[in-house]
Amino acid sequence: MCTFLYSFLKLTPDHWCSVPELINFSHGEQQRFIRPVLSINNSLSALESCFMFDVDYKKVARELRLPQINETKNKFKLKSCDNGWIYDRTHYWDSAIMQVIVIYHNQIKVYFCL
Secondary structure: OHHHHHHHHHOOOOEEEOOHHHOOOOHHHHHHHHOOEEEEEOOEEEEOOOEEEOOOHHHHHHHOOOOOOOOOOOOOOEEEOOOOEEEOOOOOOOOHHHHOOOOOOOOOOOOOOO
16 A cells, blocks of 8 residues: 555656746747756756746747847856746646645655655
């Protein structure tokens, strides 16, 4: 029973920061404008789930593009999600993770069935 419960609670669908200005955009468009690429190693990368570009999203929605990158730094500043998350519900309509407020920066972890 404990293993089954752990498996259910562990289901974490793909997710990204919610940006109210882009709420009517498709999930693909939202991800393109919101999610930075996280480099894991030289050959592996993933999309970031807990951070987003620190840009003016009203301007992004108007112009349909991210602003020009600061040439001297060659990358965007990032910030934590401040409006919750959008969950990809392709594989799961709901899970325990979607119902819990996940606090990444304080490293709060709840362990079940230890």
